Amino acid sequence: MLRFLALLATAVCLTAGTVAAHHSAAMFDAGKQITLTGTVKEFQWTSPHCWIQVLVPNPARPNAAPLEWGIEMDNPVGLSRHGWKPGSLKAGDKIVVVAHPLRDGSRGGQVVSVTKDGKPVGTGLATPK
């Protein structure tokens, strides 16, 4: 579904005559990237979309409970094509997630890449053809 959304974003851009910018009306701000360093609470390998629930320390309150972020991914078929497996992440894994943030400021994003123990999980980027 998000793929169709991406197409809609393209449509909006085309209408506005700003194809290259790819700033869109979508919920994720494709023009921004955030980096989250935290601990996997849950890796949901499910259709229609996989999710990583990651606990990220609150920089404003280091002693408080970490904040939970929801990071949306492709579906399992799409992730498999990028070398991901159902067990690629487990609760407790220390990860670094790069994501396009939600534009409304809530704690969510669209995954760009994931690093675990300093190594990329899957390929993350566009599939080489």
Next chain:
Amino acid sequence: MPRVLLVGALAAVLAATGCSPAPAPLSERVAAFEKLPDWSGIWEPNVFVGEGIGQALSPEGLKNGAPLLTAKMPLNAEWQTKFDAAARAQAAAVQADPDHPPAPPYPPCSPPPFLLGIASPALSQWRITPEEVTFIDTINFVRHIYTDGRSHPPADELWPTKMGDSIGRWEGDTLIVDTVAIKPRLVLFTFFALDMSEKLHFVERIRMVGHDEIQNELTMEDPVAMTGPFTLTFKYARVKDATRMIDETECDQITDRNPIVNGRFTAITGR
């Protein structure tokens, strides 16, 4: 009488009375298969090649999708007015809440409507037999194209359905598909719906244009709504990094997370 003899006797009676067509000899069927092109493999619309793990389209995909979004339907004045109103409503909805643009006008987690589904964002396969070509994808968009020489059913046996009635024939390695009785509510690639007339009619010319590409030149006709035919070209790229067709639509509102909440795209944080 042993069961096998009973079955044999029944088959002989049916064949003698014309109740069941006698199957073609195996050699004839094998010969029929040998004349058909080989479109085996897994495919996806070239709009979606190279997308990232967050489903962001690749630069190549964006470039490939642009012609579909910018193509202009030759609508007559009455339908152009309807189109413009729908486009304005869509633009207003997006502008009103750019963080959460409206969802496409069809149920979430169901196969997209006919025209949108031709460029379905999923993996797909073609099953080619002498009698039928079947298009199947991983979001359950399934087309049955009958190539056994039949005509469309008579008008009093047709009614509009999601996929309509498709018959096909081969011209060399090109499959010519004729589709009628489609529900006339088209969902266009900019996600607004446009109600066409019951005269809506599609003709497709589908062929392999290289080992790794299948092309569908689709022409839409609607003499009530349009001043002439409207042609879109869809291209499918061979998928080399997937070996299985897996259903992507197994979602429901209870057990799975769905990006659509109250009819609008969203992302759910926590649960």
